[in-house]
Amino acid sequence: MHLPQHGWTRDQVLGTIDNYRENDANWRAGRTFSLVYYAGEEVKAVAEAAFLKLFAENALNPMAFPSLRRMETEVLAIASELLGDTRAVGTMTSGGTESILMAVKTARDWARIERPEVTAPEMLVPATVHPAFHKAAHYLGVRAIVVPVGTDYRADVVATRKLLTSNTILVVGSSFAYPHGVIDPIDELAQLAQEAGILCHVDACLGGMILPFVERLGHPLPPWNLAVPGVTSISCDLHKYGYTAKGASVILYRTRELRRHQFMGYADWPGGLWGSPSAAGTRPGGPIAAAWAVLHFLGEAGYLRLARQSLDAALAIQAGIAAIPGMRVLGAPVATVFAFCFDAGDTYRLGDAMQARGWNLDRQQSPPALHAMITAAHVAHVQAFLTDLRAATEEVRGLPPSSEGEAAMYGMMGSLPDRGAANELIVEFLDSLG
Ligand SMILES: Cc1ncc(COP(=O)(O)O)c(C=O)c1O
Structure with missing residues (x-):
């Protein structure tokens, strides 16, 4: 492929993209359980229109586009209310x-000042x-020490305490x-951190925009956000x-003091005085405007409706799974994301059998499981999913692990004793893509 000598027509360009998209996952049909969150055409249209309004603008310079600065400030204010402080x-x-890179960089740079004796941060x-x-x-030279989870798949607090140094x-x-x-x-994790005089980050990337509404729908949750003393970022x-x-x-x-460790300024550049709040240089205006727009378009009532619909769908699917002999949901999921496995056959083989029926469920390991992330897009497809799941289960019941499809790949990767070599195989796969 070369840069065309003369530009194509608009129709040629857009028509070719449509051709390229032919084999893309069909998330609108509710058969994909990750990657896309879809709340219907109306919400998507508002997001798109707002995105296009600020399509060209750049939030890197907060003085040039006060509209973006204002929208970002208002989005952050809404988020801080939803997230507990x-x-x-x-x-x-x-x-x-x-966001996670920034939280870890902030902790590292905070420690450089507040805990100068730490030379190998963990x-x-x-x-x-x-x-x-x-x-x-x-990226940041902070060692990640992995804490085991308990049989409920939650972080083991006793093990965490033992690993504190x-x-x-x-x-x-x-x-x-x-x-x-x-x-x-x-x-308990935040209390440990507080007692040790260190920071505690909560990753609510996945849960942060549904848990507040699940709670308001009357489902009690354990403490989960910035309202917990000792949690320093989210x-x-x-x-x-x-x-x-x-x-x-x-x-x-x-606190503002903590956030300052995230920022960076450089006063000696011939290109001018330079400051940047996060990892990105150019900060596209579109996503900021779309986020502001969707938050306001849906409002609390809209998010409550979506949370109720997706939660009802998730609970119906979980009940359907529990009713199939040999199948179970792992742990006690709190909302719309869960994993399930098949004890009366091979779970990966079941994943392939569902794939053959057009359902794309992500595979998991330790233990082998299939992953479901339910959104409003799945609401109309619950019964069709369960019908196919029952049929797929009967097809693979009692069969040994498969030597084909994704089942074979997960089996092979899981059996490699050298995890460094397993990581290298993933990098090789990325390298092979283009
Ligand atoms: C819990 C959690 N944290 C962080 C991330 C990373 O988010 P992103 O893919 O937007 O970088 C994800 C993505 O699925 C997630 O589920």
């Missing part, structure tokens, strides 16, 4: 990973924590963790259960 301050970022992360924390460790600067918990949809014991993605355009997350801190 209206005095919290923060930044919008491009997504969960950037953070304690539950085994179920999102890999963005391992990425942060890798004079090098620990940060304790992390998730509200809720991606793999099993359970909330770590945030109050991340929450608007582009997940906030149902806005991709590229929108927030990172919030308990």
